[in-house]
Amino acid sequence: MILPIVAYGAKILRDKAGQIDVNYPDLDMLISNMWETMYGSNGVGLAAPQINRPIRLFVMDSLQIIESLSPDEKKEYPNDNGFKGVFINPIIKGHAGDEWPYNEGCLSIPKIREDVMRPEQITISWLDENFTAHEQNFDGITARVMQHEYDHLEGKLFIDYLSPLKRRIMKNKLDDISKGKVKMDYRMVVIKS
Ligand code: NI
Numbered sequence: 001m002i003l004p005i006v007a008y009g010a011k012i013l014r015d016k017a018g019q020i021d022v023n024y025p026d027l028d029m030l031i032s033n034m035w036e037t038m039y040g041s042n043g044v045g046l047a048a049p050q051i052n053r054p055i056r057l058f059v060m061d062s063l064q065i066i067e068s069l070s071p072d073e074k075k076e077y078p079n080d081n082g083f084k085g086v087f088i089n090p091i092i093k094g095h096a097g098d099e100w101p102y103n104e105g106c107l108s109i110p111k112i113r114e115d116v117m118r119p120e121q122i123t124i125s126w127l128d129e130n131f132t133a134h135e136q137n138f139d140g141i142t143a144r145v146m147q148h149e150y151d152h153l154e155g156k157l158f159i160d161y162l163s164p165l166k167r168r169i170m171k172n173k174l175d176d177i178s179k180g181k182v183k184m185d186y187r188m189v190v191i192k193s
Contacts, residue, residue: 003037003051004189008109008157009178011193012049017056017153019089022131024055031086031129034059041186043107045145047152050108052191056089058149062142079121080140090126092150093135095119102144104158110184112173116161118147 006012020027030053038046038059045060066074066082097120105113122143125135138146148158159167159174176182180190 001033001036002040002187003033004187005037005041005046005107006050006052007177007180007182007188007190008106008174009193010052010191012052012054012191013108013152013157014155015049015054016155017047017049017054020055020057028129031057031059037186038107041107041184045149046107047149049152049155052189056153058087058090058152060085060087060145060149062145065141065145077140080138080142083138083142086129087124087146087149088127088129088131090124090146090150090153092122092124092147094123096121096123097139102141104144104148106148106158107186109157109159109174109177110182110188112159112170112177114159114162114166116148116158118144118161122146124150 034046034051037051044062044065045058047058048055061084063082063084066077066080099117099119101115101117103113104116120143121137121139123135123137124146125133127133151157178190180188
């Protein structure tokens with residue numbers, strides 16, 4: 001089932017999400033709905049707060065991005081083979097490499113894209129959908145998407161990284177999104193805080 005995506009302006013997108021355990025109700029169904037919602041809106045990642053669940057869970061698929069790169073573009077990300085997975089209670093344990101800019105967007109902030117600086121590599125630990133523990137290093141676009149989705153669990157959005165001037169310039173657009181005035185081809189919900 002495709003779930004409506006919470007629009008910018010809702011308090012849940014600004015709250016720190018809580019950990020879950022194996023007893024969280026109907027988790028398999030929730031994860032399956034999150035995949036359907038993410039692909040249905042052409043997203044590469046989706047965090048639970050974006051579908052109005054205050055829990056530490058996100059899904060992401062950077063394989064689709066890596067596979068769409070030209071051979072020349074792929075050379076820019078030699079250590080990124082893409083990754084698809086479910087992340088429960090993730091912890092970013094470390095960052096490495098230089099900060100680099102990448103044009104980011106967010107399903108909760110439609111029609112706004114901006115370059116954001118983030119570190120190249122991360123080490124992340126997480127539980128998958130079977131509650132099996134993993135720890136791995138990621139690089140390039142994959143590490144980028146993970147950092148963006150992880151931020152959602154901390155109540156942080158990519159626009160927080162922009163300069164005050166850029167934020168001021170986009171204020172009217174953000175206000176429109178928070179009022180539901182931006183029409184998208186996927187379902188969004190405005191939650192008044
Ligand atoms: Ni996002």
